[in-house]
Amino acid sequence: MKEQELPEGCIAEILSYAATPADVLNLSLVSKAFASASEYDTVWDRFIPSDLSSFLPSSSIPSSTSKKALYYALSDNPTIIDQGKKSFQLEKRSGKKCFVLSARDLNITWGGTSQYWEWTNLPQSRFEEVARLYAVCWLEISGKINIRVLSPNTLYAAFLVFKMIDASGFHHRPVELSVGILGGSSSFKNVCLDPSLEDDELDDTFLGLQRPSEREDGWLEIEMGEFFNSGMEEDELHMKINETTSNMWKHGFILEGIEVRPKHVR
Structure with missing residues (x-):
């Protein structure tokens, strides 16, 4: 026929x-x-x-x-869910689920102290509020998401989504990013968050480190780590941003959130 x-x-x-x-x-x-x-x-x-x-x-x-x-x-287009704290979207080419945890959905050390962080809105953000860093020497941000809401049998990656405006203090020590399953192993990586820094402004600890790239929506992003969702997990995925060793004051970092989306490997 x-x-x-x-x-x-x-x-x-x-x-x-x-x-x-x-x-x-x-x-x-x-x-x-x-x-x-x-x-x-x-x-x-x-x-x-x-x-x-x-x-x-x-x-x-x-x-x-x-x-x-x-x-x-x-x-x-992303759909805002969870009282404005997250967004949900299907990846168009695969149909896999993507989530963005907003800054309000993350745990930010000193995030409730106005002399360190300001909660404000930006027209470029999908969320009503973003977190603008005034000055901290202890940068620590963490978030988590239940794995069961993600698409099974899928390689995922977590991405820190942010801006740098008149940033300073990020050239003393790399920032550590980590991703891992609660109760399991985690992956750790050191990165340079400020894309405007020149090589001659950095010491040898920054050599070869990953830097952020610009997204289509104008925000910066940098991959924090990856994990494979087998569909059998009932645990939480934990993600963390950490720089607490330099004791240097940092400024000019604007946090939109952490995106968890499928990762396509060529």
Whole structure:
């Protein structure tokens, strides 16, 4: 039987076994019949998390005329959840879940003391508040997320999302980043957070260290570490930013949050 003789419903059933939304879009180019079948709800329903209602209030779920439209609504823009403390989004090409823990969802040492940190808003942020560092010599920030809300069988990475404006004090010691499962092993790495620092301003402890890169939304990000979610874990993922050894005052760091998203390895 030729492909043109197959009912659209049968083609849609075939497309529903595609591994990713990107595969569906590629297959939709095969013919007009495949393009029409690729619009079916049965194709896109499998890419929408079955536990969506467990962390996304019904009032926050976009009203859509089709499952494909709902998928794109969830992947095109972040949805703010958890009383404004987190955002949720589907990664468009894979359909995997992504979360950003806002600064308010993190534990910031001295974060409630106005002489050290200021809570303010920035038009570029997805959240109502970000944390602006006035001056601390003890920089310590930590966060956690339940692994069960993430997509199973997926390699994830955590990224620190921030800005540096008139920053100072970050050239004395590298900042330590760590990611690990509660009760398990953690990965540690030293990084240079200030991208404006020149090599001749740094000592040998900074040689070869990773630096942040600029995102499409204008924020800086730097990878903190990775982990594989097998889908069998019931624990929490713990993430930490730490620089407490230099005793030098630091300034000009603006924290939006920590993003946990799938990591694609070439």
